[in-house]
Amino acid sequence: MTDPINAAPPVSEAIALKVQYQTRRRNWRGQLSISTVRAVDGVDLRVEQGEALALVGESGCGKSTLGRALLRLEQVSEGAVRFSGKDLTGLDQSLLRPLRRNMQMVFQDPFSSLNPRMKIGETLAEPLLVHGLATRAEARARVAEMLEIVGLDPAVANRHPHAFSGGQRQRIAIARAVIARPSFVVADEPISALDISVQAQILDLFEDLKERFALTYLFISHDLAVVRHIADRVAVMYLGRIVEEGSPETVFGNPVHPYTQALLAAVPSPDPVRERNRPEPVLRGEPPSPASRIVGCRFRGRCAHAMPICATSDPALARVGDNKHSAACFLHHHEARQQQAALP
Ligand SMILES: Nc1ncnc2c1ncn2[C@@H]1O[C@H](COP(=O)(O)OP(=O)(O)O)[C@@H](O)[C@H]1O
Numbered sequence: 001m002t003d004p005i006n007a008a009p010p011v012s013e014a015i016a017l018k019v020q021y022q023t024r025r026r027n028w029r030g031q032l033s034i035s036t037v038r039a040v041d042g043v044d045l046r047v048e049q050g051e052a053l054a055l056v057g058e059s060g061c062g063k064s065t066l067g068r069a070l071l072r073l074e075q076v077s078e079g080a081v082r083f084s085g086k087d088l089t090g091l092d093q094s095l096l097r098p099l100r101r102n103m104q105m106v107f108q109d110p111f112s113s114l115n116p117r118m119k120i121g122e123t124l125a126e127p128l129l130v131h132g133l134a135t136r137a138e139a140r141a142r143v144a145e146m147l148e149i150v151g152l153d154p155a156v157a158n159r160h161p162h163a164f165s166g167g168q169r170q171r172i173a174i175a176r177a178v179i180a181r182p183s184f185v186v187a188d189e190p191i192s193a194l195d196i197s198v199q200a201q202i203l204d205l206f207e208d209l210k211e212r213f214a215l216t217y218l219f220i221s222h223d224l225a226v227v228r229h230i231a232d233r234v235a236v237m238y239l240g241r242i243v244e245e246g247s248p249e250t251v252f253g254n255p256v257h258p259y260t261q262a263l264l265a266a267v268p269s270p271d272p273v274r275e276r277n278r279p280e281p282v283l284r285g286e287p288p289s290p291a292s293r294i295v296g297c298r299f300r301g302r303c304a305h306a307m308p309i310c311a312t313s314d315p316a317l318a319r320v321g322d323n324k325h326s327a328a329c330f331l332h333h334h335e336a337r338q339q340q341a342a343l344p
């Protein structure tokens with residue numbers, strides 16, 4: 001346990017966070033109907049100083065929306081978002097702007113995040129100049145240093161993005177995100193669009209930067225195999241909620257939520273014998289639409305262990321085993337088990 005008096009606030013924190021999108025659609029009669037997409041639906045999450053937290057889950061479960069909401073790139077519908085203890089929930093853009101240098105984002109597609117008309121050197125210098133952190137000469141030196149740190153020749157500062165490969169462009173996008181020494185970086189599927197051969201190199205770069213700058217980051221990925229080696233902690237998301245959280249050793253080695261177990265069963269093994277003997281994926285069907293109203297556990301329709309209580313109550317994220325491991329599943333809620341036992 002950390003000392004509650006001296007403990008620094010988490011770098012980033014979501015408290016009962018909900019992010020909803022209203023979507024309008026016309027039916028065949030031409031009538032307009034509005035539905036609510038609950039992309040993030042009650043998330044409590046803390047990213048501690050110096051930590052790499054991996055956020056994993058299937059496509060569409062709300063990872064990007066959560067990451068963007070933590071940086072207040074999305075409006076908060078309910079709950080709160082804090083950054084180093086400061087409440088960001090209701091701040092408007094003018095109040096968020098001075099904080100932006102401390103909260104950066106790396107996107108999946110490095111090409112769309114780099115301005116094709118700007119030279120790499122200009123792109124990298126921009127955050128330093130915009131926030132008044134360096135003179136032009138200082139910025140030039142910092143850019144050269146940063147390019148070297150991310151494994152590129154400083155001479156490339158004079159080139160435009162199209163001159164680079166996907167992996168090199170992602171190195172540049174990462175350099176831009178960290179050049180102003182942010183205290184928090186959200187990396188949203190930063191290697192998913194890259195060739196397999198360069199994915200490991202970019203993961204190594206994240207590890208290197210984390211040590212060098214004591215970086216705190218949220219690493220979003222739909223691929224569990226990817227986060228295994230770089231995460232200090234793992235949070236598994238399903239349909240707008242965190243359903244399991246813990247160290248990589250626990251979440252990957254001893255997962256308790258049926259969803260996490262199913263996700264892991266679906267990861268191909270590098271060992272051909274194990275791969276041949278791999279059980280059929282347990283995860284069948286699609287998750288419900290985030291626009292539908294759900295009663296009970298949101299995973300129950302796909303769960304092989306669903307119990308009567310799962311149809312009526314929504315399991316909260318609660319501690320299981322050691323104090324760093326939690327899951328939102330009645331199979332592991334002590335009270336629930338007792339309730340079940342007491343039923344006739
Ligand atoms: N701007 C938007 N308007 C309406 N629906 C959205 C918007 N952005 C995301 N969604 C929906 O919210 C849900 C979560 O999306 P997203 O956060 O992108 O998931 P992930 O990153 O895990 O793939 C999806 O159902 C998606 O279609």
Ligand SMILES: [Mg+2]
Binds near residue numbers: 060063064065
């Ligand atoms: Mg996404």
